[in-house]
Amino acid sequence: MNSEIKLNGIKKEKNRIIYNYETNGDMSNYLFNDKPFYVEYDENIEKVPDSILIVPFICNVLPIVWITDATLIVDKIDKNFYESIDKFKKGYIDMYPQIKFKGKIKYNKLEENHSKQKDKISAAFFSGGVDAVSTLVSHINENIFTITIWGADIKVDNEKGWNVVKQFICKNSLGVENQFVKSSFREFLDESKLTKLVEKYANDDWWHGFQHGIGLIGHAAPLAYLYNIDNLYIASSYTIKDKGKVTCASDPTIDNYVKFSDCHVIHDGYEYGRQEKIANICTYRKKIDKDIKLRVCWISDSGENCNHCEKCIRTILGIVAEGDNPVSYGFNPDYKYIKNYVEKKCYFNPIIYPIWQSMLIRFNENKDKLKDNDYIQWIYNIDLDKLNKKYKAFHKRVFRFIKKKIITMYKFIYNQ
């Protein structure tokens, strides 16, 4: 049977869209029947044309359509968006040469859409992390607002977690307006099944490697029409130096080609490493002479930085390397703990290693400025190469130990 997904219509209820679709063939294996795809905005979206309102849906099913060679059937579709699809699809094809991206889209009508608003505005996806804050700082002089999506990192049923994030964003987005979007875009599809489908060919999971870039971007389409967004920024997580080392669904070869209405997307800050982004934020903070709270922690679920994980530590030290005080950025550093952590526990993978290298370069460049900071002088004795070799050897030993245990276990079972 041919694999297909047909969008029968959309239900608009003030600020909420619910997509009514049906699937046939292979496509049915990857979408849940009992979990609808809905999106909620802060604004009433009933006046936004359907050909724009379907963009969040299309962006989130397209990678599945391509990989399963399915047909996507829709009624009306935004002309600019439709014409951009093959261009951003090429980004996927080049990123994953081992995977065939096929599939097709059938539509009844291409519709050209222009916002009713005369003045143009910019928007930036915003999480409060180093990448997002650096992007916001870089474009703060434009007429700009932020967009944060509930349903990306925080699950749609985690109201408590979301409220913490929302409050943080409202207080710490440098005085610009915020738009919040709630979406079930990670709930309506079977992420683990899709990861299994691609992991044979790609060293990545579905969300990170295939969905999250255009998946997030698509949600801005109705806002782009309502507010006449021309520049839509999505902050880069990686840098041009990582090219070829990592795969990621949010990449300049994909994001920069997405268009809808009169809006185009900019994968922002790709030319800068993390330390340069920290320097950018520090320069701005000193200029405005106000605290800028960062939300960087991977392990804390309270919304606060834990101050103890590798990411918190590298951000704290990155700020110190720029001659600024991490307390002004929402950290509460324990330098004794940090010294011990770096010397004894810190492990640098190939992506993190260059970040630490750049940070140490900045420590050396600012050595004179930092000479009175007694609590940090130990950093000048750190031998990154030596530490990295030590931890590589440690990880190899752990791997060998686990392998040996597994073999012993199999032998035991087999002999039984």
Ligand SMILES: [Zn+2]
């Ligand atoms: Zn942390």
